[in-house]
Amino acid sequence: MFEQSDHAKQLQRRLCDFMDQHIYPNEVVYREQLQNAKHRFATLPLMAQLREQAKQEGLWNLFVPPNHAEYSQHGGLSFSDYAPLAEVMGRVMWAAEVFNCNAPDTGNMEVLMNFATPAQKQQWLVPLLNGEIHSSYAMTEPQVASSDATNIELAITKDGEHWLLNGRKWFITGAMHDDCRIFIVMGKSAPEHADRHLQQTQILVPKDTPGVTIIRPLTTFGYDDAPIGHAEVVFNNVRVPLENVLLGEGRGFEIAQSRLAPGRMHHCMRLIGAGQRALELACQRATQRTTFGRPLAKHQSVREDISRMYAEIEMARLLVLKTCWSIDTRGIEASLKLIAASKTSVPLMVQNIIDRCIQLHGAGGLTDDYCMAEAFNYARYCRIADGPDQVHQMALGKRVIEHYQAG
Structure with missing residues (x-):
């Protein structure tokens, strides 16, 4: 019942070889480069080198599912085929990024594959698939119990031809990275709607939009997870065009x-x-x-x-x-x-x-x-x-x- 395809088995062998040749021997090098980096939230030279090697060896975007095969040189992998590959990557905490299979980018790319307009895909999905940029998913908030997603309070209002965002998010994975270029932000656009699951909307917000402020990197047990990082972010009168909405108003949940x-x-x-x-x-x-x-x-x-x-x-x-x-x-x-x-x-x-x-x-x-x-x-x-x-x-x-x- 859980047998992987021959193609997936071949990818697994190639991935294991790559790990043996390029990842495990470089764990100390990676740690030293991170410790000696002038800026901890930038792409390390080793990471840039390994990502190019992974591309050349056809071990890139392995997470892409079959229903989006056009975005994968492998024709897309089922969950069953991808699971052993992700297990291999999980043996080293930073390895998934080498293959463009790291969180939160994989989830964000799937959101864009499923819900973005052609123009949004061209602007954000293509460079993410190419490994040219990183992204963040801004949902969790410090002032409410975000375990209930309907609690989120970041305000999304219409102002002419724009959306206006005001609120605070935290533990936003990827936001600290220098190459992070886009946030997918979830907030409340209809707080009085009778159906609490139709109150939320998700908006694409470029990181360099005026009013977006990275407050600080956050740690878990003292780890700042550099260079990806988790950040606290404030959105203060952040203004983006109406076409930056994903799927439609009220469909954020x-x-x-x-x-x-x-x-x-x-x-x-x-x-x-x-x-x-x-x-x-x-x-x-x-x-x-x-x-x-x-x-x-x-x-x-x-x-x-x-x-x-x-x-x-x-x-x-x-x-x-x-x-x-x-x-x-x-x-x-x-x-x-x-x-x-x-x-x-x-x-x-x-x-x-x-x-x-x-x-x-x-x-x-x-x-x-x-x-x-x-x-x-x-x-x-x-x-x-x-x-x-x-x-x-x-x-x-x-x-x-x-x-x-x-x-």
């Missing part, structure tokens, strides 16, 4: 729901790779360190931890693959229970796996000498990003009860 479901799965796919790599490093560590006269690998508690982590990763991977298969064969709407189950289970499971792998590495596991501390941070914030666990659990529980309540 519809766009958000369409965008976030695939993005949640992409995060889960990458997290499987992060957890798998942490497990592999833990096994290597267990054979290299000795305590109380024997290798760590000979201790029963270590073997029990390793066995549990192996089983948990296999379970998480199978859940993700089943969800991908369901999306491919039944569509997103019919797969919402599985998407919610993946979103609430995989990040937490991988977080706990990485935590145990850190423990096996002792104090070193907490440092940047290994990949695990940053991967732990990623797993932890994925439990809040794209909607916190509790919201998805509430929705999933409701759906499961409704499914079985008749007996």
Whole structure:
């Protein structure tokens, strides 16, 4: 049921070779370039070089789905075919960007593929697909519980031939990057509408529009995620033409729901790779360190931890693959229970796996000498990003009860 196509298997082999030849050997170089950069939120020389190599080797825009095959040199990949590729990329936190498969750009490109006008696609989608620019998705706000997207307060009003935006956003991934050129901004255009899901509109706002102010980079557990970054952004009387609307006035919530479901799965796919790599490093560590006269690998508690982590990763991977298969064969709407189950289970499971792998590495596991501390941070914030666990659990529980309540 979860068998990948021959084409996807070939891409996976080529991607693994690229990782072996160009990504893993450059992890230290990447870290050193970032530490020594005069400006942390600019494209590093190594990243620019690797992106060109990925293009030349045909490992570019792998995320593009089959229904938008015209935007991919591979004809588009199903969720089931893309999942193992995203897992491989997830083994190194910055690797997805090398292949133009990083958040939030992938989600934003899919929004533009699905909802943008031809003129909007030409102006913003084409350069994103070419890797010439980056983008941001501005939804979360600091002053309201954004876990309920209908709470957002950024005001969108019409003023002649323009939209006027006023409000504050935060944890806007990608906004700090020097190459970020466009924001997709969600706000309220009809706050008094009787249907609270028709109050929102999404607007394309160029980053250099007067009134757009980057307040500060934000951190998670001390990580600023440079050079992509998460920013707090203020929109003060930001004026853009009416044609910058996406899909139509009042359809912002519809766009958000369409965008976030695939993005949640992409995060889960990458997290499987992060957890798998942490497990592999833990096994290597267990054979290299000795305590109380024997290798760590000979201790029963270590073997029990390793066995549990192996089983948990296999379970998480199978859940993700089943969800991908369901999306491919039944569509997103019919797969919402599985998407919610993946979103609430995989990040937490991988977080706990990485935590145990850190423990096996002792104090070193907490440092940047290994990949695990940053991967732990990623797993932890994925439990809040794209909607916190509790919201998805509430929705999933409701759906499961409704499914079985008749007996």
